[in-house]
Amino acid sequence: MPLRAVIKAGGSKGVDRDAVADLVAAVARQDEIVLVHGASAETDRIAEAMGVPQEQIASPSGHVSRRTDRRTLEVFAMAALGVENFHYVEKLQQRGIDAVGLSGLSGRLLVAKKKDVRAVKNGKTILLRDDYTGTVEAVNLPLLAQLIGPGRVPVIAPLALSTDNEALNVDGDRVAARIAVAIDADALLILTNVPGLLRDIDDPSSLVAETTLEEAETLAHGRMKKKILAAREALEAGVEEVVIRSATGDPAVRTVIRA
C-alpha cells in the first residue's frame, strides 16, 4: 500500500529547488505525495525590484511577521504562483512526475479565515484592517484527491480564499499540516534551510534526532516556532510523524517529532 505524505518546501534562501524536486520525484513514483511550498525569498526579491516597501510587524506577544497589505499580497502571488509554483511544476515534469500546480484559490482548494492582525507600533497596539493573511479552515478534499496518486503530485501555493472571497496569504507550514490531516497522511516532511531542531541554537552538532511535541515546543525559537505549531496541528489530528530537515544533505540528519 502506498504511503501518503505531505512535503513542505520552504521558500527561504538556501532551499534548493532541484534537491526538493529530486526528493519529491523519488518518493512520488510509488507513494502519494502533495507538495506545498513557500515563497518568502522570492517575495523579498520581487518586492525590492517592483519598489513595494516591505514592513515587519511585531504582534503584542512579540511574534514578528511580514506586513501583508494588498500590494504585498499581489507580490506574494507573483512569487508563489509565478516563480516557485511554476518552477516546481516544470522540474517535476522534467523528472517524469505529472505535477499540477494550484493556489488555494483555485476550486476553493483552501478557504481561510482572515486574521485580526494586531501590531505594536510606538508602544500602542493597533488592529491592521488591510492585512491579507489568514488561517486555513477548510480544504477541498474531493478536488485534491483527484490530483493525487503514484506519479502525480499536486503542487500547492499557500494562497487561500477568505470567506469573503478575497485572496489571503496563508502560512505554508500550517497549510501543509492542514492538508496532511485532510488527506489522512502518514507523515509531514518539512524541508527547510536548517538540518532540524537544535538543542543549542548556536551548536549545529546539538541536533535533536527524535523528540516529542512537548520537548520540541520548548526548544523552538524564531521561525521554527511556526513549524512546531504546524507539527502540533498535524500530530494532534492523527498524522504519525513530522520530520524537519534540510532539502539537501544526508536524509538521516533530521528531527523526527512524534506526539
Added chain:
Amino acid sequence: MPLRAVIKAGGSKGVDRDAVADLVAAVARQDEIVLVHGASAETDRIAEAMGVPQEQIASPSGHVSRRTDRRTLEVFAMAALGVENFHYVEKLQQRGIDAVGLSGLSGRLLVAKKKDVRAVKNGKTILLRDDYTGTVEAVNLPLLAQLIGPGRVPVIAPLALSTDNEALNVDGDRVAARIAVAIDADALLILTNVPGLLRDIDDPSSLVAETTLEEAETLAHGRMKKKILAAREALEAGVEEVVIRSATGDPAVRTVIRA
C-alpha cells in the same frame, strides 16, 4: 443544452479584467466556458522592473514578435501565472464562479512543439537556439473536462510543456483555438482592446460586423493576423463561429467570422 465556448482575454493594455470577469461569470452560470488569457502588458511591466531587456525580432517573412530567451520566459510566467491568472481566478470566485487556474504545464495540459525561430539581424537570417516559444500540438482533454461545467471555469495561462519537458510560451489566441477544437466548442470569443476587424484600419466606423475567413484574412493587419490564424484553426476544425470584440462596450459591436 448548455453551449460550450472558449473565451480568450487579451493581455494587452486596455483589456479590462473586471469587464472580462463580468462577461465570463454571466455566461458561465449556464454554459460551459474555458477562459484563456494573455499577459503581454504585464510581461513588459515586470521585465522593465526586473531589468530584463526585451527584444523584438523580425522573422524572414516580416512578422515581429517578442524574443523569448529563458529569462523572458520566466518573466512571462510571473506575468501570466502570478498576475493575470491569479487575478482572473480571484475575480471569478468573487462573482460566484468556481474558477481553477492552471498553466499548460500542469498535468501536461498543453504539450507544444518548440518553434524554430528565425530572425533577421543586420540582413542575415539566424536560427535562435535559446528561444522558448512553441506551437501547441496536444490538449489533455480528460484533465480539462474534469474542470468544465456550469458554474465552473478553468482559467488557462498560455504556457506549455515542450516534448522535451521545457516550459514554452505559446500564443494565447492559438491556445484558445486549440482548446475550442478539443472541447468541441460552439464558439470562440476573442476579447481584445479593439472593437473588431476594420475594413479601413484608420476608420473605427468601418467595423466589419460579419465576414468569412477568406475576407478576414485580407483585412487583418499586424497583431490581428495572429487572431485570424487562430480563427482559421478553430473554424476549419468545426467550431461554428469566432467572434472578435472589445472586452468593454456594446456586445453588438463586434466581428463575427464564419467559415
